[in-house]
Amino acid sequence: MSDITFEEYEYYMKNRPHVVILGAGASCAAIPDGDKYGRKISAMSGFIEKLGLGNILSKVELITESNNLEDIYMELDERGKVEPVCKEVKNELEVAIREYMNGFELPDKATIYDFLVLSLTSKDLIATFNWDPFLVQVIGRVQKYTKNIPQVAFLHGNVAVGYCSKDNIMGNVGMTCRCGQTLKPTSLLFPIKNKDYASDIAISKSWKQLKNALKNAYMVTIFGYSAPTSDAEAVAMLKQAWGSVDERKLEEIELIDIRDEEVVIESWNQFIHTHHYSYHTDFFNTTLARCPRRSCEATFDRLMNCIWLDGNKGFKKGMDFSDIDNIVGFLIDEENRNVGMRKPLSNPYH
Numbered sequence: 215m216s217d218i219t220f221e222e223y224e225y226y227m228k229n230r231p232h233v234v235i236l237g238a239g240a241s242c243a244a245i246p247d248g249d250k251y252g253r254k255i256s257a258m259s260g261f262i263e264k265l266g267l268g269n270i271l272s273k274v275e276l277i278t279e280s281n282n283l284e285d286i287y288m289e290l291d292e293r294g295k296v297e298p299v300c301k302e303v304k305n306e307l308e309v310a311i312r313e314y315m316n317g318f319e320l321p322d323k324a325t326i327y328d329f330l331v332l333s334l335t336s337k338d339l340i341a342t343f344n345w346d347p348f349l350v351q352v353i354g355r356v357q358k359y360t361k362n363i364p365q366v367a368f369l370h371g372n373v374a375v376g377y378c379s380k381d382n383i384m385g386n387v388g389m390t391c392r393c394g395q396t397l398k399p400t401s402l403l404f405p406i407k408n409k410d411y412a413s414d415i416a417i418s419k420s421w422k423q424l425k426n427a428l429k430n431a432y433m434v435t436i437f438g439y440s441a442p443t444s445d446a447e448a449v450a451m452l453k454q455a456w457g458s459v460d461e462r463k464l465e466e467i468e469l470i471d472i473r474d475e476e477v478v479i480e481s482w483n484q485f486i487h488t489h490h491y492s493y494h495t496d497f498f499n500t501t502l503a504r505c506p507r508r509s510c511e512a513t514f515d516r517l518m519n520c521i522w523l524d525g526n527k528g529f530k531k532g533m534d535f536s537d538i539d540n541i542v543g544f545l546i547d548e549e550n551r552n553v554g555m556r557k558p559l560s561n562p563y564h
């Protein structure tokens with residue numbers, strides 16, 4: 215550190231990733247009025263009745279008392295290795311989940327996922343636990359506007375994502391890969407107990423992406439993810455990648471959750487350094503929405519350069535795509551000019 219100038223340090227810090235982790239609550243917040251056809255997305259609990267999966271599940275006696283679909287799916291996956299009926303039920307369940315999830319279509323108006331994707335750039339990462347296709351669909355439409363978009367990782371697989379293991383290429387499921395084969399659906403589970411990563415190569419690749427990004431992250435936002443029991447080992451992996459709270463004094467963590475603050479802080483206390491977290495119930499109050507595309511720049515300026523930020527210049531609820539263009543259009547132009555320059559981007563949020 216002694217050999218580098220403050221300018222170099224500033225560039226390095228501002229250029230570190232902002233990592234966003236999405237759970238089911240984020241998709242619920244993204245389409246509060248339902249999808250294009252008014253269909254609402256169900257939370258993981260209550261999913262069984264909603265999809266009429268009771269019939270399928272009645273073929274086995276479940277050990278878990280949870281009605282969380284992921285808990286049930288995980289039990290079936292585990293038992294399926296020795297009990298053929300569990301494997302059969304798991305497969306039927308998976309077909310039903312894919313059918314249900316694939317049916318969703320983005321509303322025409324801008325969703326929170328549009329704001330989210332446009333609030334980040336290619337140094338950043340969105341890692342999602344969600345199976346629904348909304349984030350993938352948003353990326354498709356945002357890419358027509360700018361190519362400087364965040365990386366994405368699908369920690370539990372995703373119905374809209376396909377993979378070619380030969381070429382190590384991820385894309386929309388069913389798309390033709392350069393080898394001529396179509397991209398195969400990814401499996402829908404993180405292979406926690408099953409260490410045979412080869413069968414879930416797309417998912418294990420996503421976890422590696424998340425671990426690497428977390429190691430370097432300057433900011434982390436956890437949005438609508440309640441860390442269910444089925445994810446205990448996943449959360450342990452996050453903790454390992456994030457390192458000890460005492461070692462990480464500069465980073466900022468933002469939590470977006472509609473549960474009570476106490477409950478949320480309790481579930482994330484292993485990750486939170488006492489003074490560097492903020493809790494929000496609304497995406498539009500976060501640094502992402504208030505300082506889109508410059509969240510790390512603005513946060514560094516606030517903490518290290520003592521610059522007072524103006525929280526009113528960013529995204530606001532109800533904005534349409536032309537409002538969004540007014541806010542980020544000139545920033546995208548600056549990013550294009552700045553490629554390869556090794557100097558920090560401007561921070562217009564003060």
Ligand SMILES: [Zn+2]
Nearest residue numbers: 378381391393
């Ligand atoms: Zn291929």
